[in-house]
Amino acid sequence: MSTHTLVHQAVRNTTTTGRKALGDKLFARWFSQLVYAQIWEDPQIDIEALALKPGARLVTIASGGCNALAYLSQQPAVVHAVDLNHSHLAMLALKKAAFATLPDYQTLLDFLGSADRKQNPQRFRRYVAPQLPVVARQYWEGKDWRGRQRYQLFAHHAYRHGLLGRFIGFGHLVTRLLGGNLGKIADAGSLDEQRALFDRHLEPVFRHPLLRFLARRESLLYSMGIPPAQFAALREDAGGDLATLFSQRMRRLACDFPLAANPFAQQAFARRYDIGQQEALPMYLQSRHYESIRHNLTRLLGHHGSMTDFLDGCAPQSLDAYLLLDAQDWMDDAQLNALWRQITRTAAPGARVVFRTGGSRSPLEGRLAPQLMACWHTDPDYNRSLHARDRAAIYGGVHLYCKRT
Structure with a gap:
């Protein structure tokens, strides 16, 4: 089944009508390409919560x-990686092959x-x-939109x-046009400096009328992987004031964790990883985990499809840990x-399930x-x-x- 069909089935739920139906169609088309070149959930929090x-x-x-x-560093028996989007599975396969062959x-x-x-294309080949x-x-040797x-x-x-x-790049551009500067945060040498730079270069931007207008544009957030159903949850959590909600979450990312130990902030503000500092790298790229990940690569398996369909093919009581990211925000x-x-x-x-939500409430309660x-x-x-300790800081x-046992 194609990525577009799988994504469309995931976001077009049984209550989809009217304007939401159109939004779901647009999101499914938009989300059928590469969305995440890197993940935006903190694996250190996952590993702690799952007690792997x-x-x-x-x-x-x-x-x-x-x-x-990153989970391979914990010596699992198997890690099944499931995704609706074949581009994400191609990214996973490339990273896995890089570990195996470089x-x-x-x-x-x-x-x-x-x-x-500049040597990387030759290394790929x-x-x-x-x-x-x-x-x-075939995916990686195919052409992108630039040819x-x-x-x-x-x-x-x-x-x-x-x-x-590209959305992060757009955010940098808009911020500069409105008199701010996202990149200035990357100059900070301490948490106090991070907070001072945020107050000077970012906080005023979130009060600008144009930014407040853009924050209400549902389709603008498709590039962050936020479908219409999740946008509605964000709007409810914000009491309608989405600009303030986004300002609060950006402040957490910019001010609550040292830049030198936060790869998510490195990408958001400097638009790169600081490869000179091990703690500034994502967990899977830190040298202390290199050998264990390489040793366990054969235990990582990719699957194209929905999580529900994948689990339907698994045996009873066959899994110990589930990581759902924010997928449930899409669901009716x-x-x-x-x-x-x-x-x-x-x-x-004793199995454990970890997931994120755009809003603060768990979607399981009352549903x-x-x-x-x-x-x-x-x-x-x-x-x-x-x-409070999730360094990605973008979720509610x-x-x-x-x-229960």
């Missing part, structure tokens, strides 16, 4: 592939960390391409591409309950069937602590649910 032990059996949404690789850690860091070295599955190789073979992105700041990368009640029937059936005793909800428990206080909530 060696031999765990995981299933996650692939997205940009970074976290699926000759050493420094070369890997040039290829996936800097992602702008010599090392990476022969290791790729046929479909992924350039896609693997050439890794000589041109790969993470500035994809819909989210029927889709949500179909997913959790499969999660509950396939979950081993999941009582017989399913009775199988799971959660701790709202602990969830709030997870959210991080939620952990544990299967």
Whole structure:
């Protein structure tokens, strides 16, 4: 089944009518290309919440592939990476092949960390391409919208591409036009400087009438992977004042965590990873995890399709951990309950589920069937602590649910 069809089925839920139906169609078309060159969920929070032990059996949404690789450092039995979008699975396959074939850690860091070295296209052709599955190789050797073979992105700041990368670039441009400067945050040398620079160069922009107007434009946020259903949840959480909500979340990203230990802020403000500081790199690119990830690469498997359909093919009690990102924000009640029937059936005793939400509330409360909800428990206080420590900082909530034994 094509990516467009899968995405359209995911966002076009059973209550879709009128304006939302048109929005869903537009989003499905927009989301059918590469959206995330890198993932925007903090794997350190995931690993803590899931209490991963060696031999765990995981299933996650692939997205940009970074976290699926990071989980390999925990010695799992298997990591299943599922995605509706074949572009994300091609990105995962490329990153996996880079680990398997590039000759050493420094070369890997040039290829996936800097992602702008002039030698990278030759490295792709010599090392990476022969290791790729046929479909992924066809994707990377195919042409992008500029008529350039896609693997050439890794000589041109790969993470500035994809819909989210281009949206971040657009955000930098708009901010400058409105008298601010996102890039100034990257000059900070301490948390106090980060806060001072945010107050000087960013906070006033969110009060500008044009920015407040743009914040209400639903289609503008498609490039962040926010479909109409999730936009509605954000609007409800914001009480209609989306500009203020976005300002608060940008402040968390800019001011709550040291830049030198936050790869998400590095990409948002400097538009690159600081490869000179290990803690500023995403977990999967840190040298301390290099050997364990390489050793466990065969345990990482990609699957094209929906999470519900994938789980339908799994045996009862065969999985220990589930990472749903923010996919449930897309779902209506029927889709949500179909997913959790499969999660509950396939979950081993003590299994754990982690997901993010655009708003602060869990979508399970008041929507999941009582017989399913009775199988799971959660701790709202602990969830709030997870959210407070999630360095990606763009979501309204991080939620952990544990299967009752």
